[in-house]
Amino acid sequence: MDPRSLTPRLPVATSRVLALTSRGPIARAASKVLVAGESVDDAIRVTGEVVVGGQRVSWMPLLTHAASPDDIITARQETIGALNWLAAAGTEAPDLTLDVATFGVLAPDVTPGILLNALREVGQAARNAGVSLTLTIPDAALIEAVHVLGHELRQDFPEVGIVLPTRLRRLPTEVSDLAREGQRVRLATGRLDAAIGLTSARESGAAFVDITKQLLAGGAQVSFDTDDALLLDIVGSLVQRYGAEGAEVIAPLGTQSARQREIDTLATRVLVPYGPRWAEYVANLVAARPSLALSLPNPIRRKG
Numbered sequence: 001m002d003p004r005s006l007t008p009r010l011p012v013a014t015s016r017v018l019a020l021t022s023r024g025p026i027a028r029a030a031s032k033v034l035v036a037g038e039s040v041d042d043a044i045r046v047t048g049e050v051v052v053g054g055q056r057v058s059w060m061p062l063l064t065h066a067a068s069p070d071d072i073i074t075a076r077q078e079t080i081g082a083l084n085w086l087a088a089a090g091t092e093a094p095d096l097t098l099d100v101a102t103f104g105v106l107a108p109d110v111t112p113g114i115l116l117n118a119l120r121e122v123g124q125a126a127r128n129a130g131v132s133l134t135l136t137i138p139d140a141a142l143i144e145a146v147h148v149l150g151h152e153l154r155q156d157f158p159e160v161g162i163v164l165p166t167r168l169r170r171l172p173t174e175v176s177d178l179a180r181e182g183q184r185v186r187l188a189t190g191r192l193d194a195a196i197g198l199t200s201a202r203e204s205g206a207a208f209v210d211i212t213k214q215l216l217a218g219g220a221q222v223s224f225d226t227d228d229a230l231l232l233d234i235v236g237s238l239v240q241r242y243g244a245e246g247a248e249v250i251a252p253l254g255t256q257s258a259r260q261r262e263i264d265t266l267a268t269r270v271l272v273p274y275g276p277r278w279a280e281y282v283a284n285l286v287a288a289r290p291s292l293a294l295s296l297p298n299p300i301r302r303k304g
Helices: 010-019 024-032 040-052 069-088 112-129 141-151 201-217 229-242 260-264 278-286
Strands: 057-062 095-099 132-136 159-165 182-189 221-225 248-252 267-274
Touching: 024 278, 040 069, 040 267, 069 095, 112 132, 112 141, 132 141, 132 182, 141 159, 159 221, 182 201, 201 221, 201 229, 221 229, 221 267, 248 260, 260 267, 267 278
Parallel strands: 057 095, 057 267, 095 132, 132 159, 159 182, 182 221, 221 248, 248 267
Antiparallel strands: none
16 A cells, blocks of 8 residues: 555654664663563463453564565464464453554555455454554654555445544544544644644644544444543543543553542553564654653663
8 A cells, every 4th residue: 555645754953863763771661661572472461460450451563564465364463473472362342453564554565455355354453353453653754554444344344443643733534533432543643744734732732632522422432542641630530520431541561550540530551562673662652752761761871
């Protein structure tokens, strides 16, 4: 699928910053906190620890991005395997967060038909396993692909959810189209590059609240990927006001705050990433949540 048909890529300067922060001892030290490991066994181990704490989980396989139809076959097999392992873990309401780039959304040699057929097979496998599926992509500038694919998949699998970055200056779809009974939407408030995202806290906060109100009023099943204490307080009040059932706060592994645990109206779901693309994941997460840099281990900081 030719990525040029979607929204522009992030500026080169941003890509360079992410490349620098995804390598070296700092990234490796951070990965020990933010990533389960590189294998399914690591995800299973961490899931056991999360379940003991009474929290739900969403696995996020960090697999190699497909560059050809043959790669998609491998991606499909690995993803279906992950769904089966996650189902076998016996957790409450299991979910799998799927990076659509894993299925070749950025590969020029992969046609939309091949991509959609593979995702439909994954959607069926997820339904059979009793695992919900949530579509995302690391590059928010290409989030339109998630919404296009999500719309197609929901024709057969209406339970498929999508991620919506609330700081985008131009949303990939009308919020009213997502504000429907049972529609699963995960709102992400992480920082974005200034070329595509709102940088003012006031503007981004207002956008988040407006989107949340529209979705909850329409009966959508909303989850909130944010570590902003003020927004969490607002979410707690809105969920109670609209009587929203199934609302959750998403806490990427290693980032859960005390405030997230204190909100009675929200269940907590821990995002458990694992796989070989851990360095890119760490860089993107720290870029979206810069305050993380203050709490993560720094192996090159001088001692005493």
